[in-house]
Amino acid sequence: MAIEKQRAARRTDALSKERIVEAAIGILDSGGEGALTFRALAAHLATGSGAIYWHVADKDALLAAATNDVIARVMADLPDGARPREAVRSLALGLFDAIDAHPWVGTQLSRSPWLAAIPQIFEGFGSRLEELGVPEEAQFDATSTLVIHVLGVAGQNAANARLHAHRTDRTAFLNEVAQRWTQLDPTRYPFVHRVAAQLPEHDDREQFLAGIDLILAGIGAAHPDPPTRT
Numbered sequence: 232m233a234i235e236k237q238r239a240a241r242r243t244d245a246l247s248k249e250r251i252v253e254a255a256i257g258i259l260d261s262g263g264e265g266a267l268t269f270r271a272l273a274a275h276l277a278t279g280s281g282a283i284y285w286h287v288a289d290k291d292a293l294l295a296a297a298t299n300d301v302i303a304r305v306m307a308d309l310p311d312g313a314r315p316r317e318a319v320r321s322l323a324l325g326l327f328d329a330i331d332a333h334p335w336v337g338t339q340l341s342r343s344p345w346l347a348a349i350p351q352i353f354e355g356f357g358s359r360l361e362e363l364g365v366p367e368e369a370q371f372d373a374t375s376t377l378v379i380h381v382l383g384v385a386g387q388n389a390a391n392a393r394l395h396a397h398r399t400d401r402t403a404f405l406n407e408v409a410q411r412w413t414q415l416d417p418t419r420y421p422f423v424h425r426v427a428a429q430l431p432e433h434d435d436r437e438q439f440l441a442g443i444d445l446i447l448a449g450i451g452a453a454h455p456d457p458p459t460r461t
Contacts (some may be wrong), residue, residue: 337385
């Protein structure tokens with residue numbers, strides 16, 4: 232009995248919030264939000280649910296911690312010494328790739344704007360725009376526009392992941408959508424007809440970055456000074 236208590240104590244001592252969050256991310260990646268339960272997490276960590284509750288209050292807190300951890304890794308991986316414009320693009324692509332790899336993060340960012348991850352994203356973009364020479368009175372609007380673009384794509388990617396959970400052929404699905412577009416009245420939807428053929432083969436990542444570049448171009452046009460800092 233004494234030995235069993237010692238083993239249990241060692242498992243509890245070894246358990247940390249970091250280990251719990253890491254395990255939660257693994258479960259979320261493999262099974263989605265529905266698969267993350269304290270029972271599943273306890274089984275994965277070979278511990279009791281009570282030991283987990285000691286570190287994390289509830290599932291919402293666990294989801295928040297997992298989301299914050301993923302975003303913090305993106306921030307930590309940003310290259311040093313990059314020019315402000317390239318730093319904005321690197322941050323945006325880092326966020327896109329992280330959310331693409333962990334679609335549940337997109338859901339959490341869209342669902343819970345008070346997450347610590349959101350200030351991290353605002354700080355990342357805002358500080359680079361300040362370096363870019365955007366006037367202080369325009370920084371909030373410019374930063375918000377970038378964040379809204381990221382969160383919009385994050386939410387869409389999360390929705391796509393849920394919709395296509397049992398479908399692996401993205402091109403086939405988009406071909407079906409393109410076919411439906413071409414069946415619409417061409418006099419009412421002439422533009423949709425023209426771009427329908429591009430839908431199945433378009434690259435989501437490149438399209439996302441094109442949006443970032445458009446926003447940066449707009450910011451640069453509105454606030455062209457100082458030209459030497461771009």
